[in-house]
Amino acid sequence: xxxxxxxxxxxxxxxxxxxxxxxxxxxxxxxxxxxxxxxxxxxxxxxxxxxxxxxxxxxxxxxxxxxxxxxxxxxxxxxxxxxxxxxxxxxxxxxxxxxxxxxxxxxxxxxxxxxxxxxxxxxxxxxxxxxxxxxxxxxxxxxxxxxxxxxxxxxxxxxxxxxxxxxxxxxxxxxxxxxxxxxxxxxxxxxxxxxxxxxxxxxxxxxxxxxxxxxxxxxxxxxxxxxxxxxxxxxxxxxxxxxxxxxxxxxxxxxxxxxxxxxxxxxxxxxxxxxxxxxxxxxxxxxxxxxxxxxxxxxxxxxxxxxxxxxxxxxxxxxxxxxxxxxxxxxxxxxxxxxxxxxxxxxxxxxxxxxxxxxxxxxxxxxxxxxxxxxxxxxxxxxxxxxxxxxxxxxxxxxxxxxxxxxxxxxxxxxxxxxxxxxxxxxxxxxxxxxxxxxxxxxxxxxxxxxxx
Numbered sequence: 001x002x003x004x005x006x007x008x009x010x011x012x013x014x015x016x017x018x019x020x021x022x023x024x025x026x027x028x029x030x031x032x033x034x035x036x037x038x039x040x041x042x043x044x045x046x047x048x049x050x051x052x053x054x055x056x057x058x059x060x061x062x063x064x065x066x067x068x069x070x071x072x073x074x075x076x077x078x079x080x081x082x083x084x085x086x087x088x089x090x091x092x093x094x095x096x097x098x099x100x101x102x103x104x105x106x107x108x109x110x111x112x113x114x115x116x117x118x119x120x121x122x123x124x125x126x127x128x129x130x131x132x133x134x135x136x137x138x139x140x141x142x143x144x145x146x147x148x149x150x151x152x153x154x155x156x157x158x159x160x161x162x163x164x165x166x167x168x169x170x171x172x173x174x175x176x177x178x179x180x181x182x183x184x185x186x187x188x189x190x191x192x193x194x195x196x197x198x199x200x201x202x203x204x205x206x207x208x209x210x211x212x213x214x215x216x217x218x219x220x221x222x223x224x225x226x227x228x229x230x231x232x233x234x235x236x237x238x239x240x241x242x243x244x245x246x247x248x249x250x251x252x253x254x255x256x257x258x259x260x261x262x263x264x265x266x267x268x269x270x271x272x273x274x275x276x277x278x279x280x281x282x283x284x285x286x287x288x289x290x291x292x293x294x295x296x297x298x299x300x301x302x303x304x305x306x307x308x309x310x311x312x313x314x315x316x317x318x319x320x321x322x323x324x325x326x327x328x329x330x331x332x333x334x335x336x337x338x339x340x341x342x343x344x345x346x347x348x349x350x351x352x353x354x355x356x357x358x359x360x361x362x363x364x365x366x367x368x369x370x371x372x373x374x375x376x377x378x379x380x381x382x383x384x385x386x387x388x389x390x391x392x393x394x395x396x397x398x399x400x401x402x403x404x405x406x407x408x409x410x411x412x413x414x415x416x417x418x419x420x421x422x423x424x425x426x427x428x429x430x431x432x433x434x435x436x437x438x439x440x441x442x443x444x445x446x447x448x449x450x451x452x453x
Contacts, residue, residue, distance in 0.1 A: 035341030060093035111292035119153030121170030160184025160241035184241035258307035267295035331378035342371025343387030364433035375400030
């Protein structure tokens with residue numbers, strides 16, 4: 001069977017059904033079918049792209065897909081609108097660009113890693129060592145598709161607010177701490193030691209996961225099994241991360257250099273806009289492009305003066321350097337016009353929500369606009385508006401697939417947004433958040449207000 005035949009079989013046969021299930025991850029080799037074609041997700045090795053590689057990727061997304069690129073909440077790249085006959089050419093274009101894409105599970109590094117950002121150890125080298133020495137365990141089919149591993153070089157910037165199954169933190173040049181099931185503050189240390197000892201500990205964790213059942217996560221390991229595998233774990237000092245999470249806007253680094261963080265509006269950008277942005281960067285002294293959690297990208301190697309120039313020009317390319325941009329507080333899927341499964345234009349509704357009810361976007365709750373009940377953009381509980389054949393399903397605190405608390409006719413959505421805004425303005429107590437307000441007034445009051453004529 002040729003690679004083309006194998007990919008087509010995976011897409012249209014049993015693999016397609018498996019990847020339609022919650023918890024499956026689309027990859028470059030095994031894209032997932034969505035309403036606008038096939039979606040491939042990739043993370044470049046080390047999380048770094050040169051400007052040239054980024055441009056070649058954008059060109060390939062236009063030739064082989066629908067020209068829409070996304071950055072996920074955890075910082076991976078997604079290419080939308082691929083077709084069965086373009087999956088192979090797209091993979092070849094990625095390879096020709098020199099972009100190395102390692103197989104799952106994803107190993108995440110802080111986007112701003114390396115000596116220039118104060119790392120005490122080489123996180124990229126640790127990633128390569130883990131993949132080389134633990135390849136058999138990392139590729140075991142029994143591992144969970146979304147198993148997450150973070151390697152933190154111990155520098156100024158970190159991923160402390162991102163949860164992971166396994167975390168490796170460099171505390172000195174020669175010492176790593178391995179912790180599980182949590183973020184930078186809550187993950188439980190299980191082992192500490194040299195590079196070799198840390199890799200061995202990760203290997204033991206992978207074997208333990210495989211032994212306790214199919215596609216288990218580190219949170220599923222019982223305390224007894226954990227202690228049996230790591231009898232010295234209680235003696236391991238906890239090292240909560242105290243670094244910074246790099247943010248949108250200009251981040252100053254050493255020697256008068258700067259990094260600028262930019263958000264993709266609603267997590268998406270058209271390839272044409274990305275290419276125009278890269279051409280604009282061509283007149284500046286740029287290091288590289290780094291996709292990042294929070295649907296961001298970072299441009300490194302800039303002088304502080306050039307970073308300000310980028311800051312002032314970003315908006316015309318569909319990028320935002322505004323840390324308070326309300327669009328960043330709404331999770332949206334591709335929506336109608338980009339996805340055949342979607343019942344409404346999610347970006348247009350997001351704009352209406354920003355204009356008509358900014359009160360709900362104070363950051364106190366997650367807001368999810370899903371074109372259908374699959375909820376691709378935000379697989380967690382949220383204030384959710386899901387598209388349906390007869391209009392919109394409103395789920396006040398749940399998933400797009402949950403039974404709606406209220407149903408809103410398509411022609412009434414803008415009025416419903418206005419009524420929601422009035423409700424929050426009238427009922428919110430001084431200093432209170434939108435979440436506190438909605439929790440206090442309760443579901444019955446909210447749904448009654450939304451249905452008022």
